[in-house]
Amino acid sequence: MAILTKEEAQALLKKVLSYSKADECEVFVGGSIGGNIRTALNAVSTAGETDTTSLSVSSTFGKKTGSASINEFDDASLEKVVRRSEELAQLAPENPEHMPPLGPATFKDSITFNADTAAMTPDTRADLIAQSMKATKEAGLVQAGFLENSSGFSATMNNKGLFAYNKSSGVTFSVTTRDDAGSISGYAARGFTDIKKLDTYGATKIATIKANASKNAKAIEPGKYTVILEPTAGAYMLENMFRFDARSAEEGRSFLSKKGVKGATRLGDQLVDEKVSIYSDPFNPDLPSGTWSGDGLPLEKTYWIEKGILKNLSYSRYWAQQKGVKPVPGPSNIIMEGGNSTLEEMIASTERGILVSRLWYIRMVDQQSLMLTGLTRDGTFLIENGKIKAPVKNFRFNESPIIMLNNVEALGKPERAISVESYRSYMIPPMKIREFNFTSLSDAV
Amino acid sequence: MKRRDFIFLSGLGASAMMLPDLSAFGRSIDPQQLLDPIDIKTKKMLADIALNSAKTLGASYADVRIGRYLSQNVSTREQRVQNVSNSESFGVGIRVIANGCWGFAATNDVTKDGMAKTAARAVAVAKANAKIGGKPVDLAPQKGYGEVSWKAPIEKNAFEVPIKEKVELLLAANAIAMKGGANFVNSGISTINEQKYFASTDGSYIDQDIHRISPNFSVTKSDPTTGEFQTQSALSSPMGLGFEYLTPSESEKVKGIVTRYKQRYDILEDIAQATRNVGEKLKSKSVEPGKYDLVLDPSHLWLTIHESVGHPTELDRVLGYEANFAGTSFVSLDKVKSGTFKYGSEHVNIHADKLQKGSLGAVGYDDEGVKCGEWEIIKDGILVGLQATRDQAKVMGLSASQGCCYADGWDSVQFQRMPNVSLKPGKTPMSPDDMIKNVEKGIFIVNNGSFSIDQQRYNFQFGGQLFYEIKNGKIVGQVNDVAYQANTREFWNSCTGVCDEKDYRLGGSFSDGKGQPQQVSAVSHGSSTARFNGVNVINTKKKIG
Numbered sequence: 001m002a003i004l005t006k007e008e009a010q011a012l013l014k015k016v017l018s019y020s021k022a023d024e025c026e027v028f029v030g031g032s033i034g035g036n037i038r039t040a041l042n043a044v045s046t047a048g049e050t051d052t053t054s055l056s057v058s059s060t061f062g063k064k065t066g067s068a069s070i071n072e073f074d075d076a077s078l079e080k081v082v083r084r085s086e087e088l089a090q091l092a093p094e095n096p097e098h099m100p101p102l103g104p105a106t107f108k109d110s111i112t113f114n115a116d117t118a119a120m121t122p123d124t125r126a127d128l129i130a131q132s133m134k135a136t137k138e139a140g141l142v143q144a145g146f147l148e149n150s151s152g153f154s155a156t157m158n159n160k161g162l163f164a165y166n167k168s169s170g171v172t173f174s175v176t177t178r179d180d181a182g183s184i185s186g187y188a189a190r191g192f193t194d195i196k197k198l199d200t201y202g203a204t205k206i207a208t209i210k211a212n213a214s215k216n217a218k219a220i221e222p223g224k225y226t227v228i229l230e231p232t233a234g235a236y237m238l239e240n241m242f243r244f245d246a247r248s249a250e251e252g253r254s255f256l257s258k259k260g261v262k263g264a265t266r267l268g269d270q271l272v273d274e275k276v277s278i279y280s281d282p283f284n285p286d287l288p289s290g291t292w293s294g295d296g297l298p299l300e301k302t303y304w305i306e307k308g309i310l311k312n313l314s315y316s317r318y319w320a321q322q323k324g325v326k327p328v329p330g331p332s333n334i335i336m337e338g339g340n341s342t343l344e345e346m347i348a349s350t351e352r353g354i355l356v357s358r359l360w361y362i363r364m365v366d367q368q369s370l371m372l373t374g375l376t377r378d379g380t381f382l383i384e385n386g387k388i389k390a391p392v393k394n395f396r397f398n399e400s401p402i403i404m405l406n407n408v409e410a411l412g413k414p415e416r417a418i419s420v421e422s423y424r425s426y427m428i429p430p431m432k433i434r435e436f437n438f439t440s441l442s443d444a445v
Numbered sequence: 446m447k448r449r450d451f452i453f454l455s456g457l458g459a460s461a462m463m464l465p466d467l468s469a470f471g472r473s474i475d476p477q478q479l480l481d482p483i484d485i486k487t488k489k490m491l492a493d494i495a496l497n498s499a500k501t502l503g504a505s506y507a508d509v510r511i512g513r514y515l516s517q518n519v520s521t522r523e524q525r526v527q528n529v530s531n532s533e534s535f536g537v538g539i540r541v542i543a544n545g546c547w548g549f550a551a552t553n554d555v556t557k558d559g560m561a562k563t564a565a566r567a568v569a570v571a572k573a574n575a576k577i578g579g580k581p582v583d584l585a586p587q588k589g590y591g592e593v594s595w596k597a598p599i600e601k602n603a604f605e606v607p608i609k610e611k612v613e614l615l616l617a618a619n620a621i622a623m624k625g626g627a628n629f630v631n632s633g634i635s636t637i638n639e640q641k642y643f644a645s646t647d648g649s650y651i652d653q654d655i656h657r658i659s660p661n662f663s664v665t666k667s668d669p670t671t672g673e674f675q676t677q678s679a680l681s682s683p684m685g686l687g688f689e690y691l692t693p694s695e696s697e698k699v700k701g702i703v704t705r706y707k708q709r710y711d712i713l714e715d716i717a718q719a720t721r722n723v724g725e726k727l728k729s730k731s732v733e734p735g736k737y738d739l740v741l742d743p744s745h746l747w748l749t750i751h752e753s754v755g756h757p758t759e760l761d762r763v764l765g766y767e768a769n770f771a772g773t774s775f776v777s778l779d780k781v782k783s784g785t786f787k788y789g790s791e792h793v794n795i796h797a798d799k800l801q802k803g804s805l806g807a808v809g810y811d812d813e814g815v816k817c818g819e820w821e822i823i824k825d826g827i828l829v830g831l832q833a834t835r836d837q838a839k840v841m842g843l844s845a846s847q848g849c850c851y852a853d854g855w856d857s858v859q860f861q862r863m864p865n866v867s868l869k870p871g872k873t874p875m876s877p878d879d880m881i882k883n884v885e886k887g888i889f890i891v892n893n894g895s896f897s898i899d900q901q902r903y904n905f906q907f908g909g910q911l912f913y914e915i916k917n918g919k920i921v922g923q924v925n926d927v928a929y930q931a932n933t934r935e936f937w938n939s940c941t942g943v944c945d946e947k948d949y950r951l952g953g954s955f956s957d958g959k960g961q962p963q964q965v966s967a968v969s970h971g972s973s974t975a976r977f978n979g980v981n982v983i984n985t986k987k988k989i990g
Contacts, residue, residue, distance in 0.1 A: 035570070036961070036962060037574060038769075038960075038961055040764075040765055040766040040767075040768065040769075041579070041580075041764070041765055041766070042579060043577065043578065043579020043580060044546055044547070044574040044577055044579060045547070045766055046547055046549065046858045046860060047546075047547065047548060047549060047570050047571075047573075047574050048548070048549030048550055048551065048567075048570060048858050049549075049550045049551070049566050049567075049570060050550070050551040050552070050856045051551075051552050051553075051554075052536065052552070052553045052856065053553070054553075067530075069532075071535075071553050071554075092529065093526045093529070093612065095526070096525055097525075097527075121573075122569055122570045122573035122574070123573045125573070126573040126574050126576060126577055129574075129577060130576075130577050133577060142765065143769075144765060144766065144767070144768035144769035145769055146769055146770070146961040146962075148961075148962060174769055174770075174961075175769060176768045176769040178765070178768060182765070182773060185768070187769075251629065252628070252667050252672060252674065253629065253665060253667070253674050253676075255989065257672060258672070259671065259672030259673075260669075260670060260671055260672040261672070262669065360772075360899065360900055361897045361898055361899065361900070362897065363895040363896055363897045364895055365895045365908060365928060365985045366926070366985055366986070366987070367676075368673065368674065368989075369986075369987045369988060369989045370989070371985055371987050373895065373897045373906050373928070374897055375897070375899045375900075375904065377899070377900055394899065396897075396899075396904055396906060396930065398906075398983070398985065400987060400989060402989045403987070403989060420770070423962075423963070439930065439983065440904060440930050441904070442899040442903055442904035443775070443899075443901070443903045443904070443932075444772070444775075444899035444900050444901035444902075444903050444904065445773075445901060
């Protein structure tokens with residue numbers, strides 16, 4: 001099934017609801033089509049295209065809910081899926097946290113769809129990869145890379161009058177360039193809503209420059225260093241703290257709980273340095289999101305941290321009702337405000353420090369302090385007396401993003417950066433941080 | 446590496462990044478439907494349409510996977526049910542070689558028309574990419590098996606057990622934890638059934654039925670005066686078993702300072718001991734950093750084996766195919782071929798086994814139609830083998846694939862994935878208690894905690910859940926805030942003993958992540974308790990705010 005327009009989705013969902021006999025009925029329909037190319041050793045290793053569409057129905061009697069779904073859209077199938085969800089609801093255990101569906105609401109149209117990105121074909125992808133390959137070969141290196149595009153829609157309607165629709169598209173590209181001996185490595189990653197912004201040649205060139213600048217990396221002692229984290233490194237480190245859930249904080253099992261005070265959180269506290277502000281905004285032009293949450297709440301610009309102070313926590317509808325507060329949907333995207341420093345100025349103002357291009361394999365060591373461990377990767381350089389002096393071997397670190405954001409010296413302009421593991425995008429500035437804790441050395445390239 | 450829980454960012458998935466993955470367990474269905482198989486004749490008829498379409502359009506090879514992936518999750522919290530979900534993902538993935546290049550396309554339109562169209566898309570993708578150039582794909586030969594089938598040897602299909610029974614068991618477990626003073630308890634049972642049909646132009650038509658189960662819980666206790674909290678999870682393991690795994694058996698228990706479990710699990714007993722242990726842990730002292738002899742229980746060691754032996758010996762990593770994401774490896778083809786590369790001490794014997802009973806990786810055939818088996822990776826400490834698929838076998842000088850190809854769904858392209866990789870038990874009779882008796886200054890670590898390793902698998906850091914301090918051959922109590930950092934080869938060469946086969950157990954994960962787009966696979970790692978001398982232990986405690 002193709003990507004449905006708003007009108008087509010609305011008509012389909014209305015038809016499904018017309019079959020409902022439940023107290024409450026919610027219907028969701030969504031579909032996506034996309035493709036990818038993966039490269040290794042300067043050739044395509046795998047490539048593919050996938051399309052999928054699905055419609056699901058949740059029916060509720062009292063506090064008992066049943067769900068069923070299908071990917072066939074004839075009238076008989078649509079009625080059958082409604083009946084099945086109703087049968088399941090009758091058999092389900094009561095959910096004491098069930099909340100009735102929301103009524104009609106108006107949602108702004110999002111800016112998440114781009115027709116050019118949606119129109120990409122196997123040949124478009126092959127051409128973009130050929131450009132990347134050209135930059136790799138010009139530098140005498142070998143690449144492994146990944147290009148992926150996807151477009152889709154989602155829509156929901158319930159029998160209390162709510163209807164919401166969104167369509168979106170996106171493209172991401174990442175590449176690692178190395179020499180034949182595997183003695184150097186450089187990386188670049190880009191993500192856009194609009195394919196026209198993607199320059200695979202230019203991005204790959206940056207990866208090759210990083211790789212070639214990493215020749216003869218030397219080992220220096222681990223310890224506490226001033227670091228300059230490029231946005232790719234910073235995004236991966238910080239995504240571990242973008243969980244602003246009120247319930248876990250109030251239950252005393254979050255880094256946002258107030259220690260030793262039952263039910264209290266750090267809301268209103270100076271959590272990190274005053275240079276740090278973090279918010280969500282569906283209409284950020286570089287990183288737009290949908291304009292409604294899964295349960296039908298409108299998404300609005302929300303500050304989570306403003307000038308270092310914890311400003312908001314997210315409340316599910318159930319938890320908000322328990323606490324007598326307004327529900328606040330969780331972050332739909334993350335934008336960290338920046339400062340005026342350029343990367344060059346940050347380097348120039350550093351007497352001794354480490355420039356970090358990318359981080360790798362970050363895992364939580366302690367939930368209470370958000371202590372994380374991980375390693376540097378693909379471009380780690382020693383800065384001395386305001387200049388990049390030499391490539392250095394990779395480090396393991398043990399550090400908490402909360403401690404790190406208390407040690408901010410300077411921030412640059414935010415860029416759309418992709419976390420290397422979750423592959424999610426964030427707007428993150430380059431950051432200069434003092435006393436970042438490296439605990440051991442790694443021989444990995 | 447595990448795919449982490451990003452539910453807290455649910456809004457980000459839809460539009461800020463890419464699009465929702467609707468195919469992976471996206472469809473909720475009636476539990477009764479989980480038990481209805483799809484007619485095999487229909488699958489063969491549809492597969493033949495795809496194979497013929499691909500050949501007609503110029504493919505030199507094609508394979509078709511019609512997959513039905515079923516999942517049931519029952520989760521509870523304290524005295525209530527949180528969620529019950531039954532889901533199905535059904536569709537077809539078609540992989541071809543055309544003009545020497547791989548192409549893949551997938552759809553959930555599993556009809557005659559959908560087969561032909563998707564085969565054509567796969568060929569178009571291959572032809573578009575062939576223009577970029579590169580070495581043509583060179584498959585190791587593989588004979589067709591005709592129409593064959595394989596079924597996991599389970600005793601009790603977990604999907605046939607009523608949800609009510611599962612809920613009652615979990616709520617009974619939660620009640621034990623709450624009675625024991627827990628502040629919070631979460632528990633759940635996840636079950637998976639992969640119904641996979643594979644057909645290829647080599648003449649194989651393979652029907653497989655695979656079952657997996659994972660019961661788990663987490664118990665949290667906090668100290669009201671300090672606000673500190675500690676959490677313990679279950680000593681169960683995800684297993685390639687049916688619901689029989691949840692029938693306790695005394696002969697499947699390893700007794701000691703804490704009871705551990707083999708092929709049968711006792712959730713009620715385990716949650717009681719976890720509740721006691723987490724309370725003790727909350728009061729335990731913070732570890733003094735330094736060098737310790739580590740005694741590692743299989744519930745912990747499986748993850749160290751996985752990260753520091755399983756991944757570095759994946760041939761695709763060795764060759765550079767994973768350089769952009771999971772990384773490469775310190776292992777090279779030369780090191781394997783030399784026959785002299787000392788990976789570990791003489792106690793270290795590690796093998797790959799795709800047939801092991803109760804393991805997560807056990808199947809009859811892999812996802813490119815190769816019959817599965819067992820082979821050596823490290824013998825008496827020397828590296829002797831890797832893990833290969835059909836398009837890699839010749840690089841290794843092998844005449845056939847080792848059957849290491851897997852895709853996590855019909856919509857994912859199959860590629861090299863880790864088989865069960867396990868440390869063989871020691872030949873000298875020795876129990877964990879015997880091993881501990883000879884340790885002067887050490888830590889006995891049970892269950893896995895945080896884990897991190899570099900992209901070439903040299904430097905790693907592992908946490909755990911229960912850390913028992915050993916002084917002069919005796920356990921003196923729990924310590925806290927423990928992680929060990931080591932280099933892979935130094936670590937395995939510091940192995941001074943492995944307990945005998947009576948202690949042998951499997952650990953594992955449902956969600957080992959690799960590839961782009963990232964795919965997960967389920968894999969087990971067996972071992973007996975093992976000792977490693979002089980390992981660097983760090984203290985992970987730090988306070989914020």
